Amino acid sequence: MGLWAQQPAPSPDKPDQGTSKAQPAAPHQPIPFSHKTHAALDLKCETCHGNPDPGDNITIADPATCMTCHESVATDSPAIKKLAEYAQAHKAVPWVRIYSVPDFVYWSHRTHLQADVRCQACHGQVEQMDVTARVTNVTTMAGCVECHQQHNANTGCSACHEGASAELRRMP
Ligand code: HEC
Ligand code: HEC
Ligand code: HEC
Ligand code: HEC
Ligand code: HEC
Numbered sequence: 001m002g003l004w005a006q007q008p009a010p011s012p013d014k015p016d017q018g019t020s021k022a023q024p025a026a027p028h029q030p031i032p033f034s035h036k037t038h039a040a041l042d043l044k045c046e047t048c049h050g051n052p053d054p055g056d057n058i059t060i061a062d063p064a065t066c067m068t069c070h071e072s073v074a075t076d077s078p079a080i081k082k083l084a085e086y087a088q089a090h091k092a093v094p095w096v097r098i099y100s101v102p103d104f105v106y107w108s109h110r111t112h113l114q115a116d117v118r119c120q121a122c123h124g125q126v127e128q129m130d131v132t133a134r135v136t137n138v139t140t141m142a143g144c145v146e147c148h149q150q151h152n153a154n155t156g157c158s159a160c161h162e163g164a165s166a167e168l169r170r171m172p
Helices: 002-006 035-039 063-070 078-088 109-114 119-123 141-150 165-169
Strands: none
Touching: 063 078
């Protein structure tokens, strides 16, 4: 399915001006993580990003998984020392969220992955980023609907929202 590769790559110069006004497009993270460095190792997205049942969300690898490499890689780095502390304490790294939609929106990654929509269609060229940034408008209603129109997917209000327009009028 080459379909999705034809989507223009969103420009990092034009970050999402949509819903997430309060969130910076590239928040400061507790550990400076580079997708570019790790993509150069030929790691698949799925190595660090699972999609557990029921499939709505995508997880980020826990520190213990990172440590399978970092027990021996870059161990002198302050960032890796911090990572090792989280792993030892069995704690998740408190990564700051970059993409999110409000609770009143039905969202499932799995629906999209099963339709062969690539990560990059919604998140841009993550593998080229030293600092992960929000570079698309996928968290806005316009961003969702635009792609649904292009691909003849459902654009009915109730596809993404509960109930009829009366309910929607009461939304924040
Ligand atoms: C070696 C592990 C690793 C690999 C491989 C990896 N990621 Fe990530 N990803 C992370 C970590 C750690 C974070 C949280 C820190 C950050 O945002 O940079 C993250 C964050 C993200 C986010 C932002 C999540 C949010 O907060 O909204 C997206 C989107 C993402 N990754 C997509 C991808 C894609 C697409 C690929 C494959 C091209 C990929 N990642 C490969 C570890 C990885
Ligand atoms: C397949 C092995 C592998 C995995 C898994 C992996 N890394 Fe890495 N990581 C590397 C390599 C190789 C480098 C580059 C080291 C260098 O340049 O000296 C690196 C570099 C880094 C650096 C920069 C270190 C520095 O200061 O130079 C950070 C931070 C980092 N990784 C965090 C993570 C996190 C967080 C995860 C888990 C989400 C993770 N890594 C998973 C192999 C891995
Ligand atoms: C059709 C668009 C779309 C595709 C395809 C997509 N994402 Fe997302 N992604 C989103 C949206 C929208 C959010 C915010 C979801 C929320 O708030 O629950 C998100 C959030 C995330 C997050 C933050 C955690 C979470 O589940 O909310 C990560 C990590 C992530 N995506 C990684 C990926 C990776 C890796 C792929 C490919 C395997 C991918 N995404 C494919 C749209 C997409
Ligand atoms: C890059 C393209 C793309 C983007 C962006 C996108 N979608 Fe989709 N979406 C699809 C496709 C294609 C399908 C059809 C899947 C199928 O029918 O198998 C779909 C299906 C769905 C469905 C299931 C609809 C049904 O009736 O079965 C929901 C719900 C949905 N998307 C919500 C969203 C939301 C919410 C957003 C924005 C946060 C979004 N989508 C962004 C491509 C996209
Ligand atoms: C493909 C998914 C999708 C479809 C179809 C869709 N919406 Fe939305 N809608 C969203 C997302 C995502 C948001 C949250 C983003 C935002 O607030 O900008 C949203 C937000 C809203 C809001 C709150 C706006 C605000 O400013 O807080 C209303 C009201 C709304 N939608 C009404 C509708 C109506 C009416 C329809 C049918 C004509 C519809 N939506 C169809 C995805 C969708």
